Amino acid sequence: MARTLELDVGPVAHGGVFVARHEGRVVFTSDALPGERVRARVIDDRHDRYWRAETVEVLEASDDRVDHVWSAASLERDPAERAGGAEFGHIRLARQRELKADVLREAFERFAGLEADPVVEAVPLGEDAPPGASDAGSAWRTRVRLQVAPDGTLGPFAARSHDVVPVADLPLAAPAVAAAAPLGQRFPGAAHVDVVAPGEGGARVLVAERDRRGKPRKPPRGEIVEVVDGRAFTLEQGGFWQVHVNAARTLSRAVQDAIDGSAFDPRAANLDLYGGVGLLAAAVGDRFGETVRITTVEADERATDHAAANLADWVGAAAVTARVDRFVQGLVADASRAERQALAEATVVLDPPRSGAGRAVIAALGELRPRQLVYVACDPVALARDVGYLREAGYGLEELRAFDLFPNTHHVEAVARLGSIVA
Incomplete structure (x- = not known):
């Protein structure tokens, strides 16, 4: 029979769980809140340094606890029968955003060696949203x-x-x-x-x-159309697109705002890495004009085909099918002197998967030394780790914004600008 513990719950941890302690051992506990006392069932005690547990009863509740947004995921169900995907659904929305900011702050301190003070911004749903949906997340x-x-x-x-x-x-x-x-x-x-x-x-x-x-x-194959600020994007019906109804517009505008216009050169070899169907490349083009030179790079061939069509308004736009790590390493190995100069004057936008860009891509970018980078991330730890790598490569964090594109979950989206601090 699984062990049950009474725990005093401490701060939030990455992954939507909270830190408690039992006899000196960390116990990562779900469905809780800082300051609560809970009864939790241990589900994993294989590790010497930490265990994992799931709350089965709240003995002393936080003022930030609310009725769960999804009854299928609430404490009334046994943990084995609780639906996943709404792990913060028992928390007041404003407090959720504070907790996500805490995770970002701790990640930057630990993995990037930086003090950050992000504010997680609420994202509206739009005029067609059901009454009360924005308030409920x-x-x-x-x-x-x-x-x-x-x-x-x-x-x-x-x-x-x-x-x-x-x-x-x-x-x-x-x-x-x-x-x-x-x-x-x-x-x-x-x-x-x-x-x-x-x-x-x-x-x-x-x-x-x-x-x-x-x-x-x-x-099955098939095409769909998404519209962002009046611009249509065609993509595969099963292909990647941002999940939140207002995410694509929010991130497009955030990337536009993040780029330092005084450091942007429309004739440089600007890059959109992990570019999908061209959403963020189009955001750059819409801000700086139809003559912008930008290449979007994406491993999915079908997405690249769509990107080429979606970016047809910009004469300097190109879409390349390639793994990003191989593409940037190829630039390091093969770029001519003139190409190197064009890359050194470039702005690079990158929107990697949840695992982040990683050391190999960051190392190659450090070799190419673009003037500024705008990094879009859906994982705070991966972002902070890569920012740490970029600091080692001679880049400084200039701006950080965060958006609550996943209400009632632990996920958060962030947009960071980094500039070269090495002459």
């Missing part, structure tokens, strides 16, 4: 992935597991997604079901079947 997801159990049952994974939990509603989903989600239906043999509600056209349900080895197949 609900109705923002334009994309939802539902997993399929061996018997065909559909639902999210339980928190911190791969067990499928049937649910009756999806409160974080945008109305079109919630209405189209085939909850209660069975999909025997499928791997997962994606529900996508693009900016134009109705919601789509994309079923990923399993191949003979049990691996998920790619969903």
Whole structure:
């Protein structure tokens, strides 16, 4: 039988859990809040330095605790049956943002050696949002992935597991997604079901079947159109796009604002790394004009094809299919003297996956020495680690903003500008 502990809960930690201690050992505890006293069930005691636990009862509640936004993820359910994906849903929204800022601050101190004081900004949903949705942090997801159990049952994974939990509603989903989600239906043999509600056209349900080895197949091909500030972007229906209904516009404007115009050269070899279908390259072009020279680099060939079409308004835009690490290392190895100069005068925008750009990419950028970098990140620790690498390479952090693009979860999006401090 699993061990149960009474714990006094301390600060937030990366990953949506909170730090408590038991007999000198750290216990990372979910579904809690700083200052609370809880009864928690230990779910992992394999490590000498720390354990993991899940709250089963609140003995002394924080004033910031509220009724969970999603009953399927609340304390009323056994931890093994709580839906994942809303791990901060029991916390007042303003307090959620403070906790996310705490995680960013601690990550920068620990991994970048910097003192940062970010404020996590709320992001509005728009005029079409249901009444009260912004205050509740609900109705923002334009994309939802539902997993399929061996018997065909559909639902999210339980928190911190791969067990499928049937649910009756999806409160974080945008109305079109919630209405189209085939909850209660069975999909025997499928791997997962994606529900996508693009900016134009109705919601789509994309079923990923399993191949003979049990691996998920790619969903059926098809195009969708997303619209950002009046500009249309075509992409694959199963391709990457920001999840929050207002995320693409928010990040486009944040990147535009982050670029230091006095350091920007439209004729330089400007880069948009991990560029997807060209969203942020277009943001640069919209700010600085149609003659901007910018190359967007993306490993997904289909996304690169769409980027080329989406960036057709800019005569100096190009789209390259390549892994970013190989692309920038190739520039280090092969760039001519003139190309090196154009890169040294460049602005580089990068929006890597959750794992971050990593040491190899940062080292290559350090060799190329672009004038400024604008880094878009969805993981605070990966961002802080890479900022630390960039500091070693001679760059200084000049600006940091953060956005609450994932309300009721622990995730946060950040945009950082770094400039070269080495002549």
